[in-house]
Amino acid sequence: MTTAQYIFIAFPAIFVILNPFSAASSFLSLTANQSDETQMQIAKRACITAFVVLLTFAVAGHLIFQVFQITISAFRIAGGIIMFSIGLEKLKLQPLRIEQTEEEMEESLHKTDVAIVPLGLPILSGPGAITTVMVLMAEINWKSSKLIGTLQMAGLVFSCALSIVLIYFILINSRKLLDILKVTGVGVMTRIMGLILTVIATQFVINGVRDLLPEFAKILS
Structure with missing residues (x-):
């Protein structure tokens, strides 16, 4: 897989899993009584929080695999299944079970600062997003050469950053966007x-x- 092909897969996967329209709805609910300037500050801090969380798990992915002795192939399968279930729930327009419960959302409404929790984590950078960046990290081709691996790692960081920037603009324009889309x-x-x-x-x-x-062939032979 070339670096361009990798980014072509990584960017839409990250952007979609961040659930921009659900995040926009939650953002409006949590910042309904705030001024436009305050909403922009909250959106900025939430997006920075989400980016730091995603970047941390993307960079530390290999270390996590080594500590828990997880093979990359096993994580690809498990992570893919988790992502598939999230995508299936989106197709059915069902609320994601990994998102906040009604009780957690109600508690969030009474917080003075909702930028880091719950907007940054877990609404934006929840379990699904963390799993996605770790699976994408596992897809990086380090075997060909260090240069290709480094370029694809940079592509993963770029995809995270671009997704977060787009999410930021969606959040600060969430009221207009939801009014248009209905x-x-x-x-x-x-x-x-x-x-x-x-x-x-x-x-x-x-x-x-x-x-x-x-490996299965070796076991069966």
Whole structure:
């Protein structure tokens, strides 16, 4: 896989898993009584928090694999299944079970600062987003050369940064955006994102299974 192909997969996967329209709705609910300037500051801190969380898990992914003795192939399969289930819920327009519960959202409404928790974490950089960046990190081709691996790692960081920047602009324009799209438009966009995510997740699972086939062949022979 070339670096361009890697970014072409990484960017949509990260952007979709960040769930921009759901995040926009949550942002409006949590900042309804704030001024425009305050909303921009909250959106900025939330996005910075999400970027730091994603970058941390992207960079520390290999270390986590080594500590828990997890093979990259196994994580590709498990992560792909998790991403597929999230994409499937988007297709069905069901609320994600890994997001905040109603009780947690109610508690968040009474907080004076909601930028870091719950907006930055877990609404933006939740378990699904963390799993996605770790799976993408596992897809980096270090075997070909260090240069290709480094370029793809830079591509992953770029994809995270670009996704977060777009999310920031969606958040600060969330009221206008939701007024334009209405409920039907948001539903259509969410389903499209769900379809994209399920396709990418399926490819991750296929890659993981393909890498494990030689080991299964050795066991059976």
